Structures are given as structure tokens and as C-alpha cells.
Amino acid sequence: MRQLGRLVPALLVIALLLIVWQLYSTLGDVGSDLLPAPSRVASAGWADRSSLSDNLLPTVREVVLGFALSLSFAFALSILLDRSQAVRRALTPVLIGSQTLPIIVLAPLVVIWFGFGLTPKILLVALVTFFPLLVGLLEGYASTTRAAMTLMETMGAGWWKTWRLVRLPSALPSFFTGLRISVTYAVVAAIFAEYAGAELGLGIYMQSAKNSFRTDLVLAAVILCALLTLALYALTFALQRLLMPWYAQSRERPS
Amino acid sequence: MTQIELEGVSKSFKGREGELEVLDGISLRVQPGEFVSILGPSGCGKSTLFSLLTGIEAADSGTLLAGGEELAAGHQPFAWMPQDDVLFPWRTVLGNVALGAEVAGGLARRDARARALELLPTFGLEAFADSRPFQLSGGMRQRAALARTVAQGHDVLLLDEPFGALDALTRTDLQLWLEQIWERERWTVVLITHDVREAVLLSDRVYVLGPRPATVRLELEIPLPRPRTLETLADPQVAALEHELLAALDVGTART
Ligand SMILES: Nc1ncnc2c1ncn2[C@@H]1O[C@H](COP(=O)(O)OP(=O)(O)OP(=O)(O)O)[C@@H](O)[C@H]1O
Ligand SMILES: [Mg+2]
Numbered sequence: 014m015r016q017l018g019r020l021v022p023a024l025l026v027i028a029l030l031l032i033v034w035q036l037y038s039t040l041g042d043v044g045s046d047l048l049p050a051p052s053r054v055a056s057a058g059w060a061d062r063s064s065l066s067d068n069l070l071p072t073v074r075e076v077v078l079g080f081a082l083s084l085s086f087a088f089a090l091s092i093l094l095d096r097s098q099a100v101r102r103a104l105t106p107v108l109i110g111s112q113t114l115p116i117i118v119l120a121p122l123v124v125i126w127f128g129f130g131l132t133p134k135i136l137l138v139a140l141v142t143f144f145p146l147l148v149g150l151l152e153g154y155a156s157t158t159r160a161a162m163t164l165m166e167t168m169g170a171g172w173w174k175t176w177r178l179v180r181l182p183s184a185l186p187s188f189f190t191g192l193r194i195s196v197t198y199a200v201v202a203a204i205f206a207e208y209a210g211a212e213l214g215l216g217i218y219m220q221s222a223k224n225s226f227r228t229d230l231v232l233a234a235v236i237l238c239a240l241l242t243l244a245l246y247a248l249t250f251a252l253q254r255l256l257m258p259w260y261a262q263s264r265e266r267p268s
Numbered sequence: 269m270t271q272i273e274l275e276g277v278s279k280s281f282k283g284r285e286g287e288l289e290v291l292d293g294i295s296l297r298v299q300p301g302e303f304v305s306i307l308g309p310s311g312c313g314k315s316t317l318f319s320l321l322t323g324i325e326a327a328d329s330g331t332l333l334a335g336g337e338e339l340a341a342g343h344q345p346f347a348w349m350p351q352d353d354v355l356f357p358w359r360t361v362l363g364n365v366a367l368g369a370e371v372a373g374g375l376a377r378r379d380a381r382a383r384a385l386e387l388l389p390t391f392g393l394e395a396f397a398d399s400r401p402f403q404l405s406g407g408m409r410q411r412a413a414l415a416r417t418v419a420q421g422h423d424v425l426l427l428d429e430p431f432g433a434l435d436a437l438t439r440t441d442l443q444l445w446l447e448q449i450w451e452r453e454r455w456t457v458v459l460i461t462h463d464v465r466e467a468v469l470l471s472d473r474v475y476v477l478g479p480r481p482a483t484v485r486l487e488l489e490i491p492l493p494r495p496r497t498l499e500t501l502a503d504p505q506v507a508a509l510e511h512e513l514l515a516a517l518d519v520g521t522a523r524t
Pocket of ligand 1: 290308
């Protein structure tokens, strides 16, 4: 009940936005085809629901697989970078550089290289999402206290044991911060990749709806994307509660 | 056989503003089963002494022997308790204590937990096995940290100001508690403190270090009978001993 209660303000804001939108598009002087009212978006989306869900599933699959790749890559790389300062110095410029690649240009290239299948989508999602994960992990490792490191050293723990028992758990709060940032990029990245060429997916759905001037269906797909991102975002909290049950507890105490 | 033997140990750190001399020719000895305190002003190099013993830092000169043998890197026979408790919030109290047995003692996870479970009653923590460190009071946290130190299974405990951060009442309480379990367990203990009362109440012997660069200013036997209790504090010898220690530290000779 308390959980639901906390959602009330957010729901009110959304309701308010919908009302303003509805009023503006019915009473304002924009054409109802340019900016269809939310009620029309909803009914058009509902009418086309089977096609929407057919296109939603591939996008979800791309996001999930892209994230799996991104997570494994970020973890493996974070260990390498944490382990050796030389590797960190050598790779940091390249990693930062990878984040300046304009995805709008990169997406068609990746499609040319890897075809219309799943691979280019997974790669793009991973490219866009790994960086916040990596930064979150590295900053988290660095937050391990000196005394904790010394304690492990006096107990004779090697590098790996110290990482597993102390550095990794120390990094979790900051990792989840990175994860939440990543998650909000993931769906957009998948849409971009589909825009550049795909058989099915919300991106390609939006493109063909746009080409036939169905702004209502474009917006219906956009709303679906937003819902998907929200769901992923909520999932990060569930995961955090699962992996770090101590965290919420330790913060509930007044300090 | 002497458990710990330092002879002419010196240490300085190289900083941006040149060399910082911290320890200057420290010699001291600890016998098996002995409770020895190291008393010195803040910042004089007490913790550095422990860094040398645990091999975190290397001495510039002098010899460090443990059980008659030169201290070897990576195989130090001491259990160190850090100045701040370093209990991990992602582990329960039991898990934190077990960490000592698992990492330093080399026990398998299950055996380490079993060992920790055995230890908890000694430290008055059996009811808090599944609590998280942040749910404990300051005194309980120190006891948990001490339990983790003991769980390491070494003969010598190096305690760095274990009660330094506690309020005065809790501190005295824990000092008397430590005396009680020490009477039973008879670990070899080296205790760093800047609390004169604590040194007198707990120790067989006290080394007083001067300000940086630290030298040994005084080595004082504490002949108070054991077991020591609250009543010990009323012993007239206590005041005399405290006075002698404070005098060696130049306390009260006004500096401007
Ligand atoms: N690794 C290090 N590198 C450089 N300087 C250091 C290092 N460790 C300690 N020092 C310096 O050496 C001096 C002694 O430090 P140390 O921690 O041993 O003092 P202490 O007697 O334990 O002090 P306190 O009572 O505050 O705990 C301090 O001036 C400190 O800044
Ligand atoms: Mg210190």
C-alpha cells in the first residue's frame, strides 16, 4: 500500500500532462493530424495492438541481449582496469573516445557491416550502455577505504580475494547509479539501430508509421518505449534490493 | 622466547615537503602472553609501528623479530585491528567475524562461520549474529571488530586504539570487559592508546613514545595485581603510575 502511495504524485503529473496535451490538440490551432490527442493515440494504438506487440518483442530482445553483452563487457573491463594502472592509462582515452561516436552516423555503418539481423542492434545497445556501467564500477572500486584494503592485506588476502570480498561489494551502490543511467539509454539505442534497418521492432514501426503520416501510431510507439524504459528502471531497483538488501536498511536509519 | 623484538627501528616517509621522520630508533620487546601498551601523543607514529609489524610498510633500519625470526613479507603472524572498526555493511556480524577466520585463518567458508559462531558468546554478540554492523552500538561494533581479529587465529593481537572513538563510560566498560576475557584467553596483546588510564588498567608493561620523531621515553612495569576490576581504579598505586606516565609525556609542562 505504501509503495502504491508513493506513486501517486508521479501519476498526477502524468495525468496533468495528458490533460494539457488533450486540451491543446483539440482546442488549439494545430491540426489533429500533426498532433493527435492522447485519446486518439490510445485508440489508434489499441486498434493496432497486435502489430505493436509484434514489434515490441524484438526491441525488448535487443535491449536485453545488448545489456547482457554490455554488463559482461563492463565487468570484465572494470576488473582489468582496476587491476592494472598501466592498462587503465592505456585504455581510458579509447574508451572515452568510443562515447563521442555519433550514434546517428554509426548506426547505418554497423548495419552495413553486420546486416539487418540482431547483431548490429546488440552492438549498438552495448556501445551506448557500457560506459556508465564501467564508470560506476571504477568509481565504486575507488571508494573502498584505505583501512579496508590494509585490513585485507594484513590478513594475507591476494588481489582477487580482496576484489571479490571488498572492492566489488563496495562498488555496488555506485554500480547501480551507473546502471540506472545506462538503462535510460538502452531503448533509445535499440530504436536508432532499428531505424537504420530492421525487419521488425519499434524503430522500424515508427519509421513506417511516419512515412504514412500516421503520427498517432508514431506517438503510440513512443509511449510504449517510455513504458519499456520505466519498466527497466524499476527493475534496477528490484535488482538492487535483491543484491544489496543491507543498503536500503543502512540508509533508513537517521544519521 | 621473545614474541616480538624490535631493535633500533627507524622509519621516515618521503613527502612533498621532504622527509618526514616518524620513528627514530625504537627498541621494544613483548613476551608471550604479555599485555603491552604503547602510549604516545597523537600523530607520533604509533600506527606506523603496526604498519611495520604487519609488513604494510618496510622499516628503513633496525631489526624486527617475531618468535626469534626475522619478519618475512606476506607471512606475518599478527592479527591487526584497525583504528576504525572497518566492519563491512554487506556482511552480518557473524559474516564479519567469519571473514577473519576465512581470509587470515584460511578456513573454508562453512568452517569459518562455525568458528565465528563459537567466538560470538565470548564477545557478548551471540544475540546479534544476524544483525548488520550499522545496527550495533559503538561498543558492540568494537567488540565485533575484536572478535574478527581474534578469529584470525594468530597468537598476537595488535590493537590500534580500539576504544578511542567511544564515550568515556562505554570505554571504561569495555576496558574492564577486555581485562576479564584477557584473563581467560591470555592472548599476547600489543595495544596502542593515548589514554593513560587504559594503559595502566590493562597492561603488564607500558612503553611511552615521545612526539615525532618518536623514541621510547619510558618503559614502565605495571605491578597491579590481577584480575583487575573497577576496584583497581581506587588503588593508590594507580594514581602514582598515571602520574609517572603523564610526566614522561610532558603533559602539564605548558607549551605556548
Ligand atoms: N603512508 C604514509 N605516508 C606518508 N606519511 C605517513 C604515512 N603514514 C603515516 N604518515 C605520517 O606519519 C605520522 C605518524 O602517523 P601515525 O598514523 O603513525 O600516527 P599515530 O601516532 O598513529 O597518530 P594517531 O594517534 O592520530 O592515530 C603522521 O604525521 C602521518 O601523517
Ligand atoms: Mg594511529
